[in-house]
Amino acid sequence: MTDIRLDVLAIGNAIVDVIAAADEAFLEAEGLAKGSMRLIDAAEATRLYDHMTQGRETSGGSAANTVAGVAALGGRAGFIGQVASDQLGEIFRHDITGLGVEFATRASDGGVPTARCLILVTPDAQRTMNTFLGASQHLHAAAIDAGQIEAAAILYLEGYLWDPEEPRWAMIKAIDIARAAGRKVAFTLSDSFCIARHRDGFNQLIDGGKVDILFANEDEITALAGQPDFDRAVATVQGKVETLVVTRSEKGAIAVRDGERVAVAAEPVARVVDTTGAGDLFAAGFLAGQAQGRDLGDSLRMGAIAAAEIISHYGARPETDLKALIAERLG
Incomplete structure (x- = not known):
């Protein structure tokens, strides 16, 4: 069996995030519904980008x-996703x-x-997302890389990439490789x-026993x-997955495994600035906890701590040392 050299290998949309502050008047002038998520084409992506204030690109x-x-x-950690040969x-x-x-x-x-x-992002921390999926939809x-998947303890897949046919088949191939190698699929x-x-497609995956760890919100x-x-x-x-993890915003989160249900409260946040990436970082904390051999409760706490840090500022990248934060709060 291939040795494990990655804790988590993810497959998803490879997107450059451009995050900028905006007020209600800007959204109204652009005809955008606050808090919405819409798909746009290349022309609209260029037009809106030109109208935005200076943003952070990550x-x-x-x-x-x-x-x-x-x-x-x-x-x-590793990542599989499609970008183009261009500046972004x-x-x-x-x-x-x-x-x-x-x-x-x-x-x-x-x-x-x-x-x-x-x-x-408006002053009330609501995010209005305008997404051009571009090359990411052509994975x-x-x-x-079969060897890369076989060397990862957990293969992590995002539902967003299930829409287009090409990456859907790529993910199905990856799932089959991971399961044949005895790896976990999240x-x-x-x-x-x-x-x-x-x-129907998601339930077919789950009912077919292809998913070990399922993440969802309420x-x-x-x-x-x-x-x-x-x-x-x-x-x-x-009962259809080994581990079910469900986030519940201010009500915290739960995980269920082998009939055991564990719940944790949401971590306190002085001020919610931007909810971008909260669920993504919760999953990061939980998966990192599992890779470290922690139990469900501690893994949920790690997810909650990471999510709380990320919503305290703009963007989906930590601005505080997460390892130090976890050590301080969990040990």
Whole structure:
């Protein structure tokens, strides 16, 4: 069996996040609904970018945020995702590798630009996201490195990438490789709108025993289960996966494994500034905890601590030493 050299290897959209402050008047002038997420084309991405105030540009995308968090917590992390041979593609590669994440996927030269997400954050910490998915939607199965997957203890997949056919088949191939190698497969449902489009496909994966660790929030788990009641939804899904993790915003989070249900409270935050990446960093904390051999309770606490840190400032990259924070609060 291949030796493990990565704790978590993620597959997801390779997106450059551009995060900038905006007021209500700007959103109204641009015809944007506060708190919404919309997909845009390349022309609209260029137009809106030109109208925004100066922003912070970092490697992003849900799964990329998670493995960046794993690396910040001292874990060995890798990422598979598609960028183009352009300036933003180089920004993504330079940024994520600079964070200590292994990123070996070759850039494409097919003419489709690198993806970017233009995130407008209002003073009440609400984020309005405008996403051009670009090259990230063209990750193909040939880009999957079997050896890299076999060398990772956990393969982590984001539901956002389930939409286009090419990366869907790439992820299915990766799941098969991971399971054949005896590795764990983690999957995040990503968003309720993903479930609205792919509920049957997600349930087929889960019912087929292809997912070991499932991440969801409260809305997502009820949508997946088709149960409006939270506890009934959890009961419907928990027996289908080894570990179910559900975040509940200010109500904390739960995890269920082998019939054991563990709950933790949300970590206190002096002021919520930007919720971008909260769920992604929660997953990072939980997965890092599992890689360290911690129990469900401590892993949930690590997720809650990482999420609380990330919502206290702009962007989805920690500004505090997460390893020191965990050591201080958990030991």
